[in-house]
Amino acid sequence: MLTLLFLGRLEDVAGGPERHVDVAAPVTLSQICAQFDADLAAQISDPTTKIALNGVIVAGDDWRAGDGDELAFLPPVSGG
């Protein structure tokens, strides 16, 4: 099972802070997005959205997320 976390406003777009998906083999961002509706897929793929795989920021396309992994989608921050 792959855990997906949606931070900030992505929680509203995804309809909740967390999803769990079964993956037979490690998947790419495109393969994950293919399971989302168009709006969520677009926001997840937006360059302002950062992605953390097991708590480490990843960039580009050379990563895969598989069973037991946690993938977090981090929209632009607004702290302080």
Add this chain to the structure above:
Amino acid sequence: MLTLLFLGRLEDVAGGPERHVDVAAPVTLSQICAQFDADLAAQISDPTTKIALNGVIVAGDDWRAGDGDELAFLPPVSGG
């Protein structure tokens, strides 16, 4: 009687924070300085020393201090 106040390090130069002098008629800065030793007179006349007559800063030479007045000599400040 004219009251003279020496603030900050001028207190050490004057040998105390305050002096009282009898004045027959209102006096100028030069006339006051004539009563001081050379070191104090020089420091009092230095442009970095401000002078307050009855609590109001005066500049230039067109003031006189007389009986009942308070004249304060204010060297460069060091607060905070």
Add this chain to the structure above:
Amino acid sequence: MRDVRLIERDFDPSREMAQFSAAHDAAGGIVSFLGQVRREAGDAAVDMLELRHFGPLTVPGMEALADRALAHWPLAGVMALHRVGQMRPGDAIVLVACAARHRRDAFAAADFLMDHLKSRAWFWKREHTAAGWRWIEPRDEDRADLARWAHIP
């Protein structure tokens, strides 16, 4: 000294400042910034504010930020406390303090920390008004503030 913490419950910034200034009473000067929950958003009254974080990144990011300040300015100490969770108007959100021998260093470092906590640290903020919850978006002004520090390694 570096004191970086996420705070889950309402805290007393004046008590934190008292402890920090007692620990740094030889430093000469301490600059602090305290952010409190505002009572209004535009024309609407805010009755609640919520701050979310991301466990694996938020505190390590704040620590790295504090280390950057400590490496650049001659500071005796840095404190950076940030609330998460739900807050009421008037509650403290963020408290930053920098102690230094020279006050200009303390001012610059506190300013630097706040600009980064506002637009680089891993926090997401939403406000609740009569119209419901609304996520706060980063502002152009925050990005411009951040650009001032591009020269700090």
Add this chain to the structure above:
Amino acid sequence: MRDVRLIERDFDPSREMAQFSAAHDAAGGIVSFLGQVRREAGDAAVDMLELRHFGPLTVPGMEALADRALAHWPLAGVMALHRVGQMRPGDAIVLVACAARHRRDAFAAADFLMDHLKSRAWFWKREHTAAGWRWIEPRDEDRADLARWAHIP
């Protein structure tokens, strides 16, 4: 709100900050500067510091300075507290706080107030070490700091 005071006895800056932040909890941000008596002067241990003022000018000058800050920056409030008399290492000398909706205004105003309190306000400071009392002279650095604000009316 303007709160300008000369303080004759040791005071608790965190209590003052607690009151100021409670009074300005809708402002968004509060920047403070706290100056404390240092423990050393060069290589010598300082055991006492004394601050003198000049009654007719010192408080009016501080009030005029606070008004200048209030006129220039959109501030919700300004506090400027300054000790006089004899102090021990670690005692609070000066506490400045500025509350503002936008934190950059609060930072700038607090920085402005401190630069002026250091080199324009009517205070004279002397330190006591094993070598006796020594009056503190203004530093070139203080004058340079002040020049940054020449554009503020």
